[in-house]
Amino acid sequence: SPALTAVWGPGDGTLYAVGGGGAVFKRTLQGWSLTDAPPAQPLYGVYGASPTQVYAVGDTGTIVRYDGTGWHNETSGVFTLLRAVWLPSPTRAFIVGERGVILTSTGDGTWSPMSSGTTAFLRHVWGLSATDVYSVGDSGTVLHYDGSQWRPMQTPTRRLLRAVWGTGPTDIFAVGDSATLLRYDGTRWYSLPSPVQKTFRSVWGTGPTDVYALGEDGVILRFDGVAWSALPSPTSRYLLQLWGEPGQGRVFGVGLLTTIVRGERN
Numbered sequence: 001s002p003a004l005t006a007v008w009g010p011g012d013g014t015l016y017a018v019g020g021g022g023a024v025f026k027r028t029l030q031g032w033s034l035t036d037a038p039p040a041q042p043l044y045g046v047y048g049a050s051p052t053q054v055y056a057v058g059d060t061g062t063i064v065r066y067d068g069t070g071w072h073n074e075t076s077g078v079f080t081l082l083r084a085v086w087l088p089s090p091t092r093a094f095i096v097g098e099r100g101v102i103l104t105s106t107g108d109g110t111w112s113p114m115s116s117g118t119t120a121f122l123r124h125v126w127g128l129s130a131t132d133v134y135s136v137g138d139s140g141t142v143l144h145y146d147g148s149q150w151r152p153m154q155t156p157t158r159r160l161l162r163a164v165w166g167t168g169p170t171d172i173f174a175v176g177d178s179a180t181l182l183r184y185d186g187t188r189w190y191s192l193p194s195p196v197q198k199t200f201r202s203v204w205g206t207g208p209t210d211v212y213a214l215g216e217d218g219v220i221l222r223f224d225g226v227a228w229s230a231l232p233s234p235t236s237r238y239l240l241q242l243w244g245e246p247g248q249g250r251v252f253g254v255g256l257l258t259t260i261v262r263g264e265r266n
Contacts, residue, residue, distance in 0.1 A: 004240065004254035006046045006084075008054070011246040016066075017254050018043035018056045024064075024071065025258075032260065037071040040064055045084035045095075053107070057082035057095050063111065076103060076111050084124045092130045094145075096122035102135065102150065116143060116150050124163045136161035136174050142189065155182060155189045163202045163213075163241075171208045173223070175200035181213065181221075181228060195221065195230050202241040204251070206265070214239040214253050220263070234261055 002020030009015035015027035022040030025032050041059035048054035052068030061076040063085075076082065082097040095103040100116040102125075116122065120141040127133030131147030138160050142153040155161075159180040166172030170186030179194035194200075198216040205211030209225035218235040221228045233239075239255035244265075251263040 001258045003256045004258055004260065005042075005044045006056075006241045007243045007252050007254045007260075008046045008048060009243060009245055009252075010048055010051045010054075011248075012051055013245070013248075014051060015243070015245075015252060016046050016048075016054060016056070017260065018046045018058075019254070019258075022058065022062075022064075024056060035071065037064060037066075038073055040073075045082070047085045047087055049087040049090040049093075049107075053087075053090055055085045055087070055093060055095075057085045057097075063095070065109075074109050074111065077113070078103070083122065086125045086127060086133070088127055088130045088133070094125050094127075094133060094135075096125040096135045096137075098122075114145075114150065117152065118143065123161065126164050126166075128166070128169060132169065134164045134166075134172065134174075136164045136176070142174065153184075153189065156191050157182065162200065162215075165203045165205065165211075167205065167208045173203045173205075173211060173213075175203045175213045175215075192223075192228060195228055201239065202253075204242050204244055206244065210265070212242060212244075212251060212263075214242050218255075218261075220253070231263075235259055 002023045004019040007017045017025040024037040041062045043058035046056040054066040061078040063074040087093045098121045100118040102114040103111045120138045122137040125135040133145040135143045140155045140157040161176035164174045172184040174182040181192040198219045200215040211223035213221045218233040220231045237259045242253040244251040253261045
């Protein structure tokens with residue numbers, strides 16, 4: 001029963017969930033099954049650009065790639081923990097991790113380091129395009145990449161930030177420890193009140209009035225454009241990441257003890 005730490009799907013009904021022991025689970029119409037991914041360190045992030053280009057990253061610099069037929073190891077050039085991966089297109093990918101590590105690739109299997117300007121543990125990476133990328137991490141760290149370099153952004157917290165996601169350049173959310181909920185309006189980051197005092201591990205949504213966060217004790221929140229409110233949760237297990245299938249009305253969350261939950265959006 002490995003912990004599942006990340007989930008992602010290309011939008012065709014297939015989903016991938018990764019976690020402890022290098023486990024990679026795949027969901028098809030027949031249900032969830034364990035894949036024959038190569039032996040790996042614990043995996044913490046998964047993302048892709050298409051059904052034939054999916055990356056998973058993890059401990060000691062681990063990068064594995066699915067090409068449509070099988071999983072293969074790629075060389076990262078680092079031995080630090082890699083925490084998250086994000087792709088704006090098939091020809092660009094970003095990976096972040098501990099000690100301020102940021103790697104980038106053009107999809108050719110070669111990964112190059114980028115200067116982050118920080119030694120903070122970077123926990124998540126996401127963006128609107130290859131020239132508009134955000135990474136969040138320890139001590140309230142938020143970095144922004146504009147296509148030329150990474151720059152720090154001022155935030156109202158020193159709490160550990162664990163995830164970032166948004167709908168546009170003036171509507172971006174970050175969540176983290178101790179009930180931290182932040183929003184960026186294109187000018188500044190500011191705090192939003194939380195209905196529960198829990199740690200949040202992931203944030204995702206369909207638009208500015210339909211955003212979800214989850215985390216400690218199975219907590220699930222929804223933002224309606226005005227305020228966050230708690231939703232009924234089918235579990236009290238720690239949930240670590242969520243992902244919604246584009247256009248399908250389904251949201252999936254994964255967590256400890258191989259927990260997978262599914263929400264149906266009306």
